[in-house]
Amino acid sequence: MNNQQDGGPLTLRDVAAAAGVSLATADRVVNGRPGVSEKTASKVNEAVQRLGFRPLAAAAELARARSWRFGVVLPRGSNRFMLDIADHIRAQADWFRARRIAVEIIETDVFDADRLAAELAGLPGRFDGVAVVALDHPRIRVAIDDLVDAGVAVVTLVSDSPSSRRRHYVGIDNIAAGRTAGSLVGRFLGRPRGDDPGGSIGIVTGSGSLRDHAERRFGFGQVMTEEYPHLTRLVPVEGRDDPERNRALVRRMIADTPDLVAIYNTGEGSVGIGEALAEAGLARRILCVGHELTPATRRMLLDGTFAALVAQDPGHEVRSMARVLHALVSGQEIIAAQEHIRVEVILRDNLP
Template sequence: MNSQDLQSNATLKDVAAAAGVSLATVDRVINGRPGVSDKTTRKVNDAIERLNFHPLAAAAELARSRPCRFAVLLPRGDNRFMADIADNIRAQAAWFRARRIAVEIIETNVFDADTLAAELAALTGRFEGAAVVALDHPRIRAAIDDLVESGMAVVTLVSDVPSSRRAHYVGIDNIAAGRTAGSLIGRFLGGRSGRVGVVTGSAALRDHAERLFGFGQVIAEEHPGLSLLPPVEGRDDPQQNRALVARLLADAPDLVALYNTGEGAAGIGAALADAGAARRILCVGHELTPDSRRLLLDGTFAALVVQDPGHEARSMARVLRALVSGRPILPAQEQIRVEVILRDNLP
């Protein structure tokens, strides 16, 4: 965190302005008083969530807690979605500072089990809590378990390791996200037959594997005219994805659709443009980034299945603080939604 990240805490007035209601209405919602419609209550609660507003939380926290440190392990590289999560974490500097929490973002190679396990081991004794975008691998499970055994609160972020002793997973239901992508491709194709290519970051990342599983379920159950090609792994790298898709196009002349389970959309778009296949091959991918936005706008991608990086960053912070301080986690507040973005509803 640097001084540019520091900002004042949100106030009741800020919440009222964001929700478009009066201060009195915000006060009634916060204190559970009657006389506010469900629609207005939702608007106020949404504003509270966006602004990370916690009335009197800072003073109460300072009175009863000691300083603590959180580590957040994110993929190194050009993954714009992960960069958005990092940016949203930095934007919470005032929230962390008011609660005497120091946060260190550590970028590493999450695709390599040895590298990631070594980074996790190095956290021991330095932090009270950690969030990690985790590879689902025996060494990573063991490293997480060792951290928990040492007394650290550990959560997984975006990609889970459910067989580990991690305390909580912050992210979407990735099987549902994959099924959503499968339904979109099947419906957009409108009964056409042919082969469907899949570009994935890594089958060892559980979010990608679960998306692929859900996607395959829907294609097999509901669209018998479509056959899935074996997935190709590009590690979310645009250049690798470009080469992989160029090979798919050359090897499968009956290719009708492409599904990208992760990042690197720019490479897929470039390969389709190189082959003159943009807008002829139906494409569905994940996450709204500058590259995927451009490809959605020009028609290369038909739809994106997305999650809110801001919600994930805020949820990660709340969950770690709750675990370290012994407070309850509110499941409804921490549920990350699966959303569909088309060119027509781009935010």
């Protein structure tokens, strides 16, 4: 019953026949089970190669007949972007269930390394795969490595811990994101003409200890130094992603900086910046670039308060996380090109 005769799909049966072995032997080779001589194994592998056999994903998954438990460790709190991530996870519930995946969202204080490490230490046994918004901190690195050693598939999400042995990072290149913001600010301000004095750029950031924000500031600074040396960068102020704090900080910034021409916010809470500018009657007169698309930033993009946003798509990230964890636990290959998360530039005109 060689399927290949009738043009049907290529099955393991065909491989076995082509290699001149039994189905059982072919199965042993393909699934890496012991008890096959090297000679026979290479015969089978050669046939797999020659025929281009790939196990039918659906059949393999069905036959494996096991379910997976994934945990996603997110920062507790009201950060809009993280809420979006959580929403997208819930929105993907059907996708997960159709693949026998149970997802649990674990909210914790990711800014407290000890607590996060303790949380991670309790995960082995509870989960087959874990995605974590990581702090780049030695204690977290160790906690992640322990998870990996316990046989859990670990990926970092949004914020990486590159020194750990996590299998994958799902998120954007934050240096590139900062550079992109820098180029937008530089180009939007225009080349200095004649006696153009340049001007000062205010930088609002979340916290000095977050790797993603630090990388964005770094990338932003790179471009500014290289390409726009006529512009002055003010010392970054930390608003901890809180709109209220950002508003106060920007209010003071406006008062203290007569030649303020632009503001770059590396994190959330952009709405506070917009409010401070509106109070001072400076909305649309001072160039603003921020990160992430939220209802608030969308509104400010539409009304012109913000000229551009540098963003990452939380939906893509959640789907990528799901695919990568699923591939890792079920021993499939990761298609790198597909899992690359893009640094997106959003203007008023290409709002999704």
